[in-house]
Amino acid sequence: MRKYGYLVVEGPHDVEFAYRLLSPLGVKRIQYKKDLDKFFYNLIPESYPLEDDDIQKRMPIPVFLQSETHAIAIHSATGDSQLVDWMEENIAILGLNGITGLGILLDADSEISANQRYAEITQELAKKLPMIKPLAIGMIKQGQPNFGVFVLPDNSSVGTLENLLLESAEVVYPDLLKLARDYVSEAKEKAGLKPSELKELKNAGKNKAIIGTMATIMKPGKSVQVSIQDNRWLREPTTLSLPRIKAVQEFLQILFELPVESTQQLN
Numbered sequence: 001m002r003k004y005g006y007l008v009v010e011g012p013h014d015v016e017f018a019y020r021l022l023s024p025l026g027v028k029r030i031q032y033k034k035d036l037d038k039f040f041y042n043l044i045p046e047s048y049p050l051e052d053d054d055i056q057k058r059m060p061i062p063v064f065l066q067s068e069t070h071a072i073a074i075h076s077a078t079g080d081s082q083l084v085d086w087m088e089e090n091i092a093i094l095g096l097n098g099i100t101g102l103g104i105l106l107d108a109d110s111e112i113s114a115n116q117r118y119a120e121i122t123q124e125l126a127k128k129l130p131m132i133k134p135l136a137i138g139m140i141k142q143g144q145p146n147f148g149v150f151v152l153p154d155n156s157s158v159g160t161l162e163n164l165l166l167e168s169a170e171v172v173y174p175d176l177l178k179l180a181r182d183y184v185s186e187a188k189e190k191a192g193l194k195p196s197e198l199k200e201l202k203n204a205g206k207n208k209a210i211i212g213t214m215a216t217i218m219k220p221g222k223s224v225q226v227s228i229q230d231n232r233w234l235r236e237p238t239t240l241s242l243p244r245i246k247a248v249q250e251f252l253q254i255l256f257e258l259p260v261e262s263t264q265q266l267n
Helices: 012-025 038-043 080-094 114-128 161-172 174-190 204-218 224-230 243-255
Strands: 003-009 063-066 070-076 099-107 146-152
Touching (some): 003 243, 012 161, 012 224, 099 114, 099 243, 114 146, 146 243, 161 174, 174 204, 204 224
Parallel strands (some): 003 099, 099 146
Antiparallel strands (some): 063 070
16 A cells, blocks of 8 residues: 655745655656546546636646655645645545645745744644644654645755755756856846846845756756756756755655655666
8 A cells, every 4th residue: 555645835846846856766757647546536626617717727736756655746836825725625635544744845035034934834734734733844743644844945044946956056057057147147237127127136036047047048948847857957866965955855755754775766
């Protein structure tokens, strides 16, 4: 019998980030419903549009990962304000009895500390899912199910997923990273843009612009999450062994009780 896990993250970039960390632990992406463990069938909507009749809304289908021993659903909440809402809704669908691990992955961001983000999440959990009681930021409360909240980049620093991608780029794409940084800096100074058009190009926004520039070179016309999935950001042992990236992977491994011995099976 498989062990089941459910992870809710802020957005599609975070989905691919989590997938790249989980893939070396032996679970692989499932493309076809016929191959998916039936435990997760009820997370797949049967009709479109949904109850709110919004035809602009994307279908809220998780990315499913699976092995002979595990099945994990990773759900994009499309924003931090809906993280607990999505978890509440899908726990109501799945129930808690069969789940090995439940987790939340979110950013600290540039203006709110990791501890403050964690405090906000725990307050929401207390209101909507009082049966789930977190242990501490970045820590996993062992039980049935295991539960934990990890605030990127490292449960203490201000930052986002992009901070970890920049650390990876220093190792695998140092020349492209320098060019992207120079381009973003020059564009800010010399592109003749209005202040209103540059207001987001600071802190986390600047990091996103650098990562986006790099992704555009490697995957023209495609999104950053496609580059995370296909390129070398998180595919090599040298990047997965970086301390802050390794800490996220170890959190997920313990949360879902994945075997340690599979960690070198990169693909």
